[in-house]
Amino acid sequence: MSVIFSRQCEYALQAVVFLALKQNGEMTPIKELSKKLDIPYHFLGKILQDLTYKGLLVSLKGPTGGFRLGIPAKKITLAHIVEAIDGMGFSTSCVLGFAECSGEKPCAVHVQWKEMRERILAMLMNKNVLEVAADMHKPEYQLLH
């Protein structure tokens, strides 16, 4: 394909950012997330279940149930979400696909690629979902309205 993260992971990122928009302890059911973000209902259910198991979310059954963040939004970085769903494999993998490529036995583009990966990683670790959600509120970011 040629995409950095899996579909699941993208859905997870969107969902967590969306939940971060709700500042009170309000619960959001799958149905709402599914509609607003246009993500398949049952598929999203699995993903949220997974994030709940990993501790990023908290769930509640029954009417008025749903999901909310399990940790303060400020403490959840994009890296946390990616790690929970896809793992951090991308941050060590070789562009050319050599399994043994490493600092001791590098491929010819190892150092340059390493820098890219580290930049990406730094960005993911530096962005918490509170910031992201706050930005999405601003009029110039219309995707979640």
Place this chain on the structure above:
Amino acid sequence: MSVIFSRQCEYALQAVVFLALKQNGEMTPIKELSKKLDIPYHFLGKILQDLTYKGLLVSLKGPTGGFRLGIPAKKITLAHIVEAIDGMGFSTSCVLGFAECSGEKPCAVHVQWKEMRERILAMLMNKNVLEVAADMHKPEYQLLH
């Protein structure tokens, strides 16, 4: 999963770099590439066929047949290979997975991500396989020996 390029694309990158190591017009059969690079024989066959169709390689049947570069190594960049196999989708895609994310309707990390993508793209376009192959010759790069 969480990898930048598809398996096919990684195999293609490796194979083309390997072929760039052979400076004379010598043909290399699939069997040799498959063994040296540890790539499944028939799968690699398809990929080389594809690269041949795209003009990056030239093939010849029969004994003494095989594949060689179809363009001078210096003119083939890593970007050319990626484009031939995976396409350049990654260079425009949104990290959060929003389909409509763009300059006019950005997500909250659009600008930062755009910079990452552009850096990656620049690196892929600036690296030609002659350089890469030459580096792989050097003793500090042992992966292809």
Place this chain on the structure above:
DNA sequence: CCAAATTCGGACAGAAACATCTGAATCTTT
């Protein structure tokens, strides 16, 4: 207590990516 809304858990279905198989076509060498 009951009905309705929700998550939970497991099985299943479909699509895409990865890989293999087989026979045909082509080329080289003898």
Place this chain on the structure above:
DNA sequence: AAAGATTCAGATGTTTCTGTCCGAATTTGG
């Protein structure tokens, strides 16, 4: 001309990812 090595083309199999379905468990409100 024959034999062997190779690519080519299409069909098929396998695995992983994506998505669906259903029934059970839980919670709320009447």
